[in-house]
Amino acid sequence: MADPQEVRRLEELTAELRRNLLRLSYGYSGPIHLGGDMSMAEILIALYHHTMNVDPTDFRAPDRDRFILSKGHGAVGMYTAMALRGYFDFEEIVATYGRLDSAYGMHPCKIQLPGVESSTGSLGHGLPIAVGLAFAARQRHRSHRVFCLMGDGETCEGSIWEAANTAGSYRLGNLVGIIDRNRQTQSSLEEDAMNLEPYPDRWAAFGWHVVEVDGHDVGALCDVLDSLPPVGRGRPTAVVAHTIKGKGVSFMERQVGWHANSLGEEQYHAALAEVNARLAARVGVAS
């Protein structure tokens, strides 16, 4: 079990991530993918601040763990988590996000951003890239892992399942796919559109070891990530993280309109107050 103090630290970081996302959105003139950023907040914090062997001062270290954000429209979430880890200056992100001359675009660009392992944004391509990285790591006798975060809607793409089959067939035990299972896509709830159930069974059928977890319980996420099978010729692991799109702000949760949207002043202050109140309630429970 994750240490309670560590869980508290990660919960505070997650709240900070959400506050920063809100601030960035409030200061920006266009829409931000807040729904999917909020749903993967705990996952990003668990990875960048607890699990992954990464060092922002040595981002080319050969044995670093690799992270691929396959749901590339969540770039702002990743930038913010990485800024909290020391990769980027958050104030620079706020000041420049979305400008033509900025390194921080709506989708991540690895050429512009040291520490970002792959440019993504066209859905369905991150897992194939991660499979290639995991395969190469094995060929080179490296012991790092490759983590790939996907959206569940994204997994409607056929390329995901070609990659899943390849990973299962080659038994890429160094590959961890995490699916942000929020049951929403860009413009619909899953129940109104494409059925994906039985979702975990699909991954298992392609030869993956499957774990389900509450994707908003950062302690549970750490427990899952702390007990991954050894890197080797075992099955790749699929972590199906059950989440809520827009998590943390009641007027965004499960609301299709918040896939990407802008915050007005009143909404910004209401959202901020809610994130703070939820953290205070959590910390109160823990102490």
Ligand SMILES: Cc1ncc(C[n+]2csc(CCOP(=O)(O)OP(=O)(O)O)c2C)c(N)n1
């Ligand atoms: C190949 C491709 N088709 C369509 C899009 C447009 N698009 C951006 S986000 C999105 C929905 C993604 O849903 P999901 O993967 O569930 O992400 P989340 O709900 O976690 O934000 C779509 C269709 C895209 N980026 N790439």
